[in-house]
Amino acid sequence: MNPFEQLLENNKIWAAERVAQDKDFFKRLQDQQAPKFLWIGCSDSRVPANEITDTQPGEIFVHRNVANMVVHTDMNLLTVLEYAIKVLEVEHILVVGHYGCGGVRAAMTNENFGIINPWLKHIKDVYRFYRDEIDALETHEQQVDRLTELNVKEQVMNLAKTTTIQEAWRREQRPHLHGWVYGLSNGIINPVFHMPPNTPIDPIYEYNIKP
Numbered sequence: 001m002n003p004f005e006q007l008l009e010n011n012k013i014w015a016a017e018r019v020a021q022d023k024d025f026f027k028r029l030q031d032q033q034a035p036k037f038l039w040i041g042c043s044d045s046r047v048p049a050n051e052i053t054d055t056q057p058g059e060i061f062v063h064r065n066v067a068n069m070v071v072h073t074d075m076n077l078l079t080v081l082e083y084a085i086k087v088l089e090v091e092h093i094l095v096v097g098h099y100g101c102g103g104v105r106a107a108m109t110n111e112n113f114g115i116i117n118p119w120l121k122h123i124k125d126v127y128r129f130y131r132d133e134i135d136a137l138e139t140h141e142q143q144v145d146r147l148t149e150l151n152v153k154e155q156v157m158n159l160a161k162t163t164t165i166q167e168a169w170r171r172e173q174r175p176h177l178h179g180w181v182y183g184l185s186n187g188i189i190n191p192v193f194h195m196p197p198n199t200p201i202d203p204i205y206e207y208n209i210k211p
Helices: 003-021 025-031 051-052 075-086 104-107 114-128 131-135 139-158 163-172
Strands: 037-042 060-065 092-098 176-182 190-195
Touching: 003 025, 051 176, 060 075, 060 139, 075 131, 075 163, 092 139, 104 114, 104 139, 114 131, 114 139, 139 163, 139 176, 139 190
Parallel strands: 037 060, 037 092, 092 176
Antiparallel strands: 176 190
16 A cells, blocks of 8 residues: 555544544534634644644644744735634634754754745844854754744744734734744643733834724
8 A cells, every 4th residue: 555545544544433433523623613723833744733732623723834934925824824813713823843843953054955045044033133142052952942942932023023913912902922842852842932912012013003
């Protein structure tokens, strides 16, 4: 059996098990999507949102990209964000990185990764902002881990700079923004940053939004 055929077979087994446990499982999923969370995570295959939070399909709306970035010119991310806020009305947005992230590690080098370079540049900017703090750490692994944490923090800040978030904060007092880092070595999520609704940011990023 080819690997892709195994996936299809696994899917049939999974669906049958779900129905055996709860005959209305797919009926409920089909009729309603009301997640409270938007997960902006890394594309890394070892960090599946539902599994590591022990949640069911329908509970987390998910967007993933390399190194869990919030880039203001990324229309894919901005579209997901707009839909999550205005249609799904999520209450929390989780920016979730992971220790040992390949994108973060790559951004700390001078290697040429071709078309990936423009994306990694955003992480290099974070490194530049915090270079003194990061370089003061003893080992390279500690430096990578710290940049991972700081990158998550900066991506949460990038969310707060969007009109989508500022409008929701001003008019509906939601969502909370969270920065988390997942540990591949132990499976534990480390919460490193939190922004409740209407957390002050640098005024230059604040838009004139009517209540």
